[in-house]
Amino acid sequence: MSLKVKLFHAIPQPIINNVLLTFPLLYRTSLIYYESNMQGDGINEIYSALDRVIKMPGQIIECGAARCGTTILIAEYLKKNNTNRKIFACDTFSGFNKDELAEEQKQGLTTAGSDAFTHNSFEYVKRKIRKFGFAGVITPVKGYFEDTLENICDNKFSFVLIDCDLQKSMSFAAERIFPSLTSGGIMLFDDYTNDTYKGAKIAVEQFISKHENEISNHGLLKRLYFVKKT
Numbered sequence: 244m245s246l247k248v249k250l251f252h253a254i255p256q257p258i259i260n261n262v263l264l265t266f267p268l269l270y271r272t273s274l275i276y277y278e279s280n281m282q283g284d285g286i287n288e289i290y291s292a293l294d295r296v297i298k299m300p301g302q303i304i305e306c307g308a309a310r311c312g313t314t315i316l317i318a319e320y321l322k323k324n325n326t327n328r329k330i331f332a333c334d335t336f337s338g339f340n341k342d343e344l345a346e347e348q349k350q351g352l353t354t355a356g357s358d359a360f361t362h363n364s365f366e367y368v369k370r371k372i373r374k375f376g377f378a379g380v381i382t383p384v385k386g387y388f389e390d391t392l393e394n395i396c397d398n399k400f401s402f403v404l405i406d407c408d409l410q411k412s413m414s415f416a417a418e419r420i421f422p423s424l425t426s427g428g429i430m431l432f433d434d435y436t437n438d439t440y441k442g443a444k445i446a447v448e449q450f451i452s453k454h455e456n457e458i459s460n461h462g463l464l465k466r467l468y469f470v471k472k473t
C-alpha cells in the first residue's frame with residue numbers, strides 16, 4: 244500500500260470527503276490528482292484514445308470508477324474539446340465482491356486486501372460530480388456489473404475503460420459491453436502488467452483470443468491494454 248493510500252485510510256472518510264468538497268482546488272493538486280488511479284501514462288493513454296473516437300457517435304463507460312477521479316478527468320477533457328457525451332461510471336462504490344476477491348486470493352491471483360476501495364460512498368461520488376458541474380454528464384451507476392450493465396447496454400459506446408482488477412468482473416464487464424461498442428470504438432483495460440492483480444492479464448488474453456476476428460488492432464501501451472473494434 245502506498246504512503247498516500249495509507250494516509251488516506253488513516254483519516255476518517257467523512258473528514259477527507261468534507262475537506263475535499265469544501266476546498267475543491269485540492270483535487271487539482273498532484274498529491275490528490277482528482278483521486279484518479281491513472282496519474283501519468285494511464286491518463287495520457289486515455290486522452291489519446293479519446294482523441295481517436297471524439298468524432299464518432301457513442302457514449303463513454305468506465306467499469307470500476309472508484310471515487311470517479313478518472314471519470315471527472317474524462318469529462319473535463321471532453322468539455323475542453325467541445326464534445327457532448329454521456330459518461331457512465333459503474334462501481335459498487337464500496338469495493339470488490341468479497342467472494343470473488345477471496346477466490347482470487349485463494350488462487351494466488353491477487354494480494355489485495357479486503358478493504359481495497361472500500362473508502363468510498365455513492366453519496367460522496369454524487370456530491371463530487373455535482374461540485375465539478377458534471378451532474379448532467381456523468382451518471383454514476385451503483386451496484387455489481389452483473390446487476391447494472393444490463394440496464395445501460397442499450398446505449399451505444401465508442402469508448403470503454405475496464406478498470407475493475409479482478410478477472411471474473413473484468414471478463415463479465417468486457418463481454419457484456421462489447422456488443423454495444425461501435426465499429427471503430429476503443430476498449431482500454433488497466434492492470435495487464437500489475438502484479439497485485441494477475442487475473443487482469445488472464446481476462447485480457449481470454450478476451451482477445453475469443454474476439455480476435457472482431458478486433459482490428461490491439462496491444463499493450465505503456466500502461467493500458469488497447470483494443471479497437473473492427
Ligand SMILES: C[S@@+](CC[C@H](N)C(=O)[O-])C[C@H]1O[C@@H](n2cnc3c(N)ncnc32)[C@H](O)[C@@H]1O
Pocket residue numbers: 278279280281305306307308309310311312313333334335336337338339340360386387388389406407408409412
Ligand atoms: C482500480 S479501482 C478503479 C479506479 C478508477 N478507474 C480510477 O482510475 O480512479 C477498481 C474498482 O472496481 C470496482 N469493482 C470491482 N469489481 C466490481 C464489480 N463486479 N461490480 C462493480 N464494481 C466493481 C471496485 O469497487 C473498485 O472501486
